[in-house]
Amino acid sequence: MASPNKNLNPRTARDHGGGLDGAIASYGGTRTDWMDLSTGINPRPYQVSGLIPSDWTELPDHGAFERLTEAARHFWSVPDGAAILPAPGASAVIARMPALAALGRVQITTPTYNEHAAAFSAQGWTVQPNGPTEARVIVHPNNPDGRIWSEADANAPLTVIDESFCDVSPEASLIHLATCPGVIVLKSFGKFWGLAGLRLGFAVGQPELIARLNDLTGPWSVSGPALRIGEQALRDVEWAIATRQHLSAEADRLDQLLIRKGAAVVGGTTLFRLYEVDSAADWQDRLARAHIWSRVFPYSQTYLRLGLPPADGWNRLEAAL
Known part of the structure; x- marks a missing residue:
């Protein structure tokens, strides 16, 4: 297995999934021709309904925020002593995390989601792979390998627990730590519910920390449509249960397909899978020629990450492989 580069510079490593414009420029076609498997977004999203004209035309009121936070x-079984802040996407909160503590050192174990290191580095923090440090970030489960962390890993004065992909495995959640001093748990709405364009995320932690985050994000940070859709989706527990079962079956199906084609499973979640292949660049090129976009990483020549295909995309993926 290739060994990821632990000394990756966070200022130059802000690669992400998506980026279809670049793929189209290199391989042709239009956006409608492409199947984007480079992200970990549920291809069978929550069905939006019930929006009313005032969701678009009026400033969101306090009651809408309260209903969303109650849902x-x-x-998420948030402890009573923890406060919840809705935000315009988890990334908006990630960018503000470094402002919650005095400048220092932050432990971020790589490989992982690179926006955390970029945010701390941009505000002058020293990013390092191990402690002791004044802050720590754990992505739980980790992106891209699906690593699950433990309660003992939340061990810095400021600890950020990014649970953007934890809704597929709620039994693993560390949300009960949200009442601990210095701990903030992040939740993302776009991944599990498949509505990344809605831009909705949450920060959960002690009321004093959340109040400081609220001051940094400002008023009306979440749109009226996002407030209403988020509340509806969070109250639809039956949809969540059925979706977890469906995603698990689809992830198993993807693993079996890739194994037959010569890949080895490294890890991931049921929203994305990480594979080891002989040459990630060659595999990405082969898929891209069929207008299927995948994810490769600057720190590994053999890691290939794929999201789940839509229902009508399985035959096309198998043919491309």
């Missing part, structure tokens, strides 16, 4: 508290 979030129930869905």
Whole structure:
């Protein structure tokens, strides 16, 4: 197995999934021709309904925020002593995390989601792979390998627990730590519910920390449509249960297909899978010629990450492989 580069410079490593414009420039076609498997977004999203004209035309009111946070508290079993802040996507909160503590050192074990290191580095922090440090970030489960962390890993004065992909495995959640001093748990709405364009995320932690984050994000940070859709989706527990079962079956199906084609499973979640192949660049090129976009990483020549295909994309993926 290739060994990822632990000394990756966070200022130059902000690669992400998506980026179809670049793929189209290199391989042709239009956006409608492409199947984007480079992200970990549920290809069978929550069905949006019930929006009313005032969701678009009026500033969101306090009651809408309260209803959303109440739904979030129930869905994620947020402890009573923790406060919840809705935000315009988890990335908006990630960018503000470094401002919650005095400048220092932050432990971020790589490989992982690179926006955390980029945010801390941009504000002058020293990013390092191990402690002791004044802050720590754990992505739980980790992106891209699906690593699960433990309660003992939340061991810095400021600890950020990014649970953007944890809704597929709620039994692993560390949300109960949200009442601990210095701990903030992040939740993303776009991945599990498949509505990344809605831009909705949450920060959960002690009321004092959340109040400081609220001051940094400002008023009306979440749109009226996002407030209403988020509340509806978080209250739809039956959809969540059925979706977890469906994603698990689809992830198993993807693993079996890739194994037959010569890949080895490294890890991941049921929203994305990480494989080891002989040459990630060659595999990406082969798929891209069929207008299927995948994810490769600057720190590994053999890691290939794939999201789940839509229902009508399986035959096309198998043919491309």
